[in-house]
Amino acid sequence: MKTGLIIRSNRRGVFSAQARTLLQWSLAVYLLAGGLIGCGSVNEIPPPTPPQLAEQTPAPIPSPSPRAAKKNPAVRLPRVEAALKKAVAARLNSWKTSIETRDMDKHLQHYADQIDIYYLALNVNRDFVRADRQRGFEQFDQLKVLIINVEVNLEASDAAVVTFDKSWDFRRGANFSDGLVQQEILMRKIEKQWFITSERDLEIYRYRNN
Numbered sequence: 001m002k003t004g005l006i007i008r009s010n011r012r013g014v015f016s017a018q019a020r021t022l023l024q025w026s027l028a029v030y031l032l033a034g035g036l037i038g039c040g041s042v043n044e045i046p047p048p049t050p051p052q053l054a055e056q057t058p059a060p061i062p063s064p065s066p067r068a069a070k071k072n073p074a075v076r077l078p079r080v081e082a083a084l085k086k087a088v089a090a091r092l093n094s095w096k097t098s099i100e101t102r103d104m105d106k107h108l109q110h111y112a113d114q115i116d117i118y119y120l121a122l123n124v125n126r127d128f129v130r131a132d133r134q135r136g137f138e139q140f141d142q143l144k145v146l147i148i149n150v151e152v153n154l155e156a157s158d159a160a161v162v163t164f165d166k167s168w169d170f171r172r173g174a175n176f177s178d179g180l181v182q183q184e185i186l187m188r189k190i191e192k193q194w195f196i197t198s199e200r201d202l203e204i205y206r207y208r209n210n
Contacts, residue, residue, distance in 0.1 A: 081154060088162060088194055091187065092150065094106075095107070108133075110195065111126050112190065112195040112197045115128075117186075117199065118198075119200055136170065140175065142169075145167070145168050149163075150163075151163045158189035158190075160187045160189075162185045162186075164182070164185075165182055166182075177209045178207075179204065180206045182202045185199050186198035186199075
């Protein structure tokens with residue numbers, strides 16, 4: 001701090017009595033002023049208070065509307081998905097019943113015009129399925145089929161993969177065929193109806209035939 005006071009000394013650097021008095025008085029004023037400022041004088045300007053940031057509430061994320069769910073196959077309402085799975089399971093049960101009743105016409109109505117996989121055969125039609133099933137219907141007159149552990153997975157609103165365990169017991173007199181397999185059926189919805197487009201065994205647990 002500059003006081004504006006210039007003090008000159010004599011040749012040997014010794015201050016006069018008047019100069020020492022002025023120096024002591026200036027030093028006292030300087031220390032007093034500094035003490036007031038350090039203790040929070042009324043002339044002290046407080047530091048600026050940092051601005052307070054207003055709390056921002058994140059905007060809610062809108063849930064997809066039913067209309068949007070219909071446009072996007074990946075977004076399905078639970079009740080719609082449940083209804084589709086129920087329809088596929090009902091179609092599978094109808095297919096099973098047509099085997100037990102040996103109703104060929106009704107049985108073939110469960111298949112699409114073209115079947116991509118039919119056990120070991122590829123790209124066959126309904127006539128191929130008819131010929132295969134006809135041999136079984138003629139060989140046995142008692143057909144029992146049990147389906148358990150049914151699992152329906154929807155690949156889209158018009159495509160489903162069905163896996164299940166199937167046991168059968170076919171008999172005519174002393175002739176019989178029975179077994180247990182894990183089976184997979186692919187269905188596609190065509191004109192509001194589910195049709196089989198693939199049918200194969202995933203694993204054979206037991207098989208007997210005579």
